[in-house]
Amino acid sequence: MNQEGKERQLTDRARRMLEQRLEELDEETIGRLYEARQKALHRPSPRRPRWIAMGGWAAAAASFLLVVTLWNSDNRTPEAPGIFEDLELLSTKEDMEFIEDLDFYLWLDDEQQTG
Amino acid sequence: MAECNIYGCRVNNNVVRYWAILGRVSLESRQKLDRFFAGVERRVFRMAVVATGNQDDALDIIQDAMIKLVKLYADRDEKEWGPLFHRIVQTTIRDWYRRQRVRRRLLGFVGLNRDDGETEKEDFADTGAPAAHELLDHSRMALRLDRALHRLPLRQQQAFMLRAWEGQSVADTARAMGCSEGSVKTHYSRAVHALRDLLEDYRP
Numbered sequence: 001m002n003q004e005g006k007e008r009q010l011t012d013r014a015r016r017m018l019e020q021r022l023e024e025l026d027e028e029t030i031g032r033l034y035e036a037r038q039k040a041l042h043r044p045s046p047r048r049p050r051w052i053a054m055g056g057w058a059a060a061a062a063s064f065l066l067v068v069t070l071w072n073s074d075n076r077t078p079e080a081p082g083i084f085e086d087l088e089l090l091s092t093k094e095d096m097e098f099i100e101d102l103d104f105y106l107w108l109d110d111e112q113q114t115g
Numbered sequence: 116m117a118e119c120n121i122y123g124c125r126v127n128n129n130v131v132r133y134w135a136i137l138g139r140v141s142l143e144s145r146q147k148l149d150r151f152f153a154g155v156e157r158r159v160f161r162m163a164v165v166a167t168g169n170q171d172d173a174l175d176i177i178q179d180a181m182i183k184l185v186k187l188y189a190d191r192d193e194k195e196w197g198p199l200f201h202r203i204v205q206t207t208i209r210d211w212y213r214r215q216r217v218r219r220r221l222l223g224f225v226g227l228n229r230d231d232g233e234t235e236k237e238d239f240a241d242t243g244a245p246a247a248h249e250l251l252d253h254s255r256m257a258l259r260l261d262r263a264l265h266r267l268p269l270r271q272q273q274a275f276m277l278r279a280w281e282g283q284s285v286a287d288t289a290r291a292m293g294c295s296e297g298s299v300k301t302h303y304s305r306a307v308h309a310l311r312d313l314l315e316d317y318r319p
Contacts, residue, residue: 010314011279017257018280022161037152040181041145
């Protein structure tokens, strides 16, 4: 057999052995690879911290009280629209999403620190 | 490290940037990337295990490489991902080697270096393989090949894995390794020569 043929035979053997090792990967390792892939591709679903949930209820109660107070007030001052604008700003969907992403920021920050 | 303040939390700017990049990658691209990674991750992981000698570092390397591919090349044509991903993985492995060398030098400097060149090689016991006495002959040989590959200089190891296992052309291997085709041929030939005795013993 010539040199090239011999070399091909050797690399064929190596390939078979490497494939063999690939088949020996255990479930835990395969799971960890899956996890790594998910972390690279998706934002982890945010767990909303308890204070945000409680804050939500508190904000709703405060808003309700404010609306009732303003409704009953005879003094409809020019400040009122300003207050409503603030409320609108605070309750926009974008802002809540921003807050909900805090977990993600913290996770990625942690990844950077440890990486 | 550049940081910004979001709702009282210190957040690394890179983190915010990565979040913004992910937001721009379409769902369709993410699904394609998911399929692509699922198809190659085990093989590149095994390459990283052979290079580093342990699973944890190999997993870190693969995850870093995945993040880099998403960050830099998610919008590229699907066909380009393979070569690009191999290039990123090989570069990340090389960076890992450099960091290890610096770490060993520092530890040696303060007299704490316990690495006599064999320490990491023994970590192959951590690859999820069965105990040596349970291995069939071919498995035992495969484990020996892992160890022999790990002992090769990194460039020889990379050339061998990409050429012999992945079946890549000299040109593709050169691209993945970031060197000339001539260097690939030299590294590959030296690797085959170094592994010859071991491979000749193997009778499948």
